[in-house]
Amino acid sequence: MISTNQFLAKSDHNSFIGMNEPIILKKLVTNQSIRIENLDVYIENQHILKDMNLTIPEKSITCIIGPSGCGKSTFLKTLNRMHDESPEVKISGKVFVDDENIYGPHVNVIDTRKKMGLLAQRPCPLPMSIFENVAYGPRIHGIKKRKAVNQTVIQYLQYVGLWDEVRDRVRTSATRLSIGQQQRLCLARGLAIEPEYILGDEATSALDPLSTKKIEELFVKLKEKYTIILVTHTLRQAKRIADHIIFMYLGKIIEAGPTEEFFNNPKKQLTRDYLSGSFS
Amino acid sequence: MRRLRAAKDKIARYLMLGIAIFTILFLLVIGLSLFFKALPIMRAKNLWVLLSSANWKPFKGDFGFLPFILSTFYVSLIAIIIALPFSILTSIYLNSYASKNVRRFFEPVVDLLSGIPPIIYGVWGTLTIVPLIANKIAPRFVEFSTGYTVLAGGIVLAVMIIPLLISITLEVFRSIPKEMTDASLSMGATKWQTVKKVILRKSISGIIAATVLALSRAFGETMAVLMVCGNITQLPHSIFDACYPLPALIANNYGEMLSMPNYESALMFSAFLLFIIVVLFNGISRFTLNQIERRYQFS
Numbered sequence: 001m002i003s004t005n006q007f008l009a010k011s012d013h014n015s016f017i018g019m020n021e022p023i024i025l026k027k028l029v030t031n032q033s034i035r036i037e038n039l040d041v042y043i044e045n046q047h048i049l050k051d052m053n054l055t056i057p058e059k060s061i062t063c064i065i066g067p068s069g070c071g072k073s074t075f076l077k078t079l080n081r082m083h084d085e086s087p088e089v090k091i092s093g094k095v096f097v098d099d100e101n102i103y104g105p106h107v108n109v110i111d112t113r114k115k116m117g118l119l120a121q122r123p124c125p126l127p128m129s130i131f132e133n134v135a136y137g138p139r140i141h142g143i144k145k146r147k148a149v150n151q152t153v154i155q156y157l158q159y160v161g162l163w164d165e166v167r168d169r170v171r172t173s174a175t176r177l178s179i180g181q182q183q184r185l186c187l188a189r190g191l192a193i194e195p196e197y198i199l200g201d202e203a204t205s206a207l208d209p210l211s212t213k214k215i216e217e218l219f220v221k222l223k224e225k226y227t228i229i230l231v232t233h234t235l236r237q238a239k240r241i242a243d244h245i246i247f248m249y250l251g252k253i254i255e256a257g258p259t260e261e262f263f264n265n266p267k268k269q270l271t272r273d274y275l276s277g278s279f280s
Numbered sequence: 281m282r283r284l285r286a287a288k289d290k291i292a293r294y295l296m297l298g299i300a301i302f303t304i305l306f307l308l309v310i311g312l313s314l315f316f317k318a319l320p321i322m323r324a325k326n327l328w329v330l331l332s333s334a335n336w337k338p339f340k341g342d343f344g345f346l347p348f349i350l351s352t353f354y355v356s357l358i359a360i361i362i363a364l365p366f367s368i369l370t371s372i373y374l375n376s377y378a379s380k381n382v383r384r385f386f387e388p389v390v391d392l393l394s395g396i397p398p399i400i401y402g403v404w405g406t407l408t409i410v411p412l413i414a415n416k417i418a419p420r421f422v423e424f425s426t427g428y429t430v431l432a433g434g435i436v437l438a439v440m441i442i443p444l445l446i447s448i449t450l451e452v453f454r455s456i457p458k459e460m461t462d463a464s465l466s467m468g469a470t471k472w473q474t475v476k477k478v479i480l481r482k483s484i485s486g487i488i489a490a491t492v493l494a495l496s497r498a499f500g501e502t503m504a505v506l507m508v509c510g511n512i513t514q515l516p517h518s519i520f521d522a523c524y525p526l527p528a529l530i531a532n533n534y535g536e537m538l539s540m541p542n543y544e545s546a547l548m549f550s551a552f553l554l555f556i557i558v559v560l561f562n563g564i565s566r567f568t569l570n571q572i573e574r575r576y577q578f579s
């Protein structure tokens with residue numbers, strides 16, 4: 001089987017997205033991937049996302065960049081159907097996750113969300129202990145056995161490198177952790193629902209450089225197993241960790257492609273202007 | 281010019297400080313004047329006897345307040361037991377489930393409910409709840425009941441404190457950051473799981489505070505309760521017995537029969553008692569709230 005990276009390297013990278021170009025998406029679809037077709041999102045009759053078409057490659061990090069208000073976060077929310085909670089949002093188009101349209105008629109929103117681990121902008125521990133925060137996901141999805149829950153919690157706390165720091169106080173409130181620790185806890189909590197995808201909504205923007213570095217390293221480690229989609233404000237972060245970049249502006253995808261190509265050889269004038277800092 | 285402005289600022293500041301202190305002084309003044317009015321009976325009788333005796337014969341000079349104290353607690357307790365689930369579930373619905381339009385309709389109506397004068401609740405209780413208990417509910421459990429009972433008082437009182445409880449708990453639920461509920465939902469939790477494990481857990485201290493406030497209100501509510509609870513001096517053995525809460529005692533008797541020795545002082549004692557109960561209750565609840573918050577350190 002040809003890996004997505006190889007495929008992208010071989011093929012014209014414009015097929016990676018296709019807003020203007022004819023879309024050659026099918027070839028890219030592997031067994032685990034996100035494919036978006038004609039996605040439009042309206043919030044209170046404002047057209048926020050405009051006719052988006054793209055495929056997100058599996059087991060890699062895709063960074064979405066663009067100026068504030070371009071629809072990055074809105075887009076991320078369409079992937080785990082969090083817009084369901086806001087009645088003023090109207091969505092049309094198709095979002096295929098693992099070849100199933102998550103906006104289709106018979107889709108269970110809970111199954112969709114369970115596939116997506118979300119890391120929010122600011123860490124938001126639930127009002128319970130460190131242990132219970134990580135155990136929350138497995139428990140709501142029906143894992144009752146204490147041993148299994150314990151194992152999961154320890155495993156993921158170890159995975160994010162938090163276990164050694166908190167092993168003596170896993171039963172104390174999660175809000176007493178530092179903000180960087182809290183974000184790693186939230187990552188562990190997200191991983192504990194055993195998702196296939198990880199969504200990060202400016203997940204490091206509230207953190208200090210050291211904590212940011214830890215989270216970034218975790219993302220790089222995680223892409224072996226997960227497909228990661230990050231919204232970020234810092235171009236340098238995108239450069240550091242992304243495999244693919246999507247550049248959005250005013251609700252449209254302007255350009256997308258493998259990271260090196262995107263930064264070294266941007267095709268569109270708008271992209272060049274953005275990368276040179278003419279607007280932000 | 282500049283000095284004048286600074287002086288004005290200072291004057292305004294101390295003036296408002298004075299007014300603020302004055303407001304607090306009311307509490308002290310009321311407490312003290314009740315205390316001194318109640319002093320004669322506390323001198324004449326043993327305090328413990330006053331509180332623990334059920335013997336109430338003002339003509340003979342026997343003043344046992346136990347029936348009134350117990351009645352007050354029973355009625356308030358029943359009211360809160362009925363009102364709490366109602367209010368919390370309503371608030372949860374309005375906060376987490378209801379559409380904007382439903383909310384827009386509900387909230388003014390809830391506010392309206394809390395603005396209805398107690399006497400109207402009392403009349404409604406007499407016309408509706410009392411016969412309902414006498415004819416439908418009580419016969420299933422006891423041989424005879426007039427309907428003017430602890431239960432009637434509790435129900436009417438519950439209806440009266442529900443709006444208060446709803447508006448406070450709703451405020452508590454609203455103060456929970458959206459990110460927190462989103463975090464739960466994004467993990468695939470259902471709304472109900474989120475409500476149970478995150479929202480309720482996060483708002484436990486707020487709910488306790490709301491309960492205490494509602495209870496304090498319930499302790500003191502006079503008119504509506506007085507009209508439906510029977511006003512018979514006895515130790516109520518079941519919720520189908522008549523009772524006689526402290527506020528009703530004062531309202532019914534103050535200004536009459538004051539020629540009896542110690543009677544006025546006895547009524548003042550019951551007012552003082554009510555005052556102390558509410559103050560103590562607030563103090564204790566504040567203390568427990570602090571403990572809970574310290575334990576969980578919710579921020």
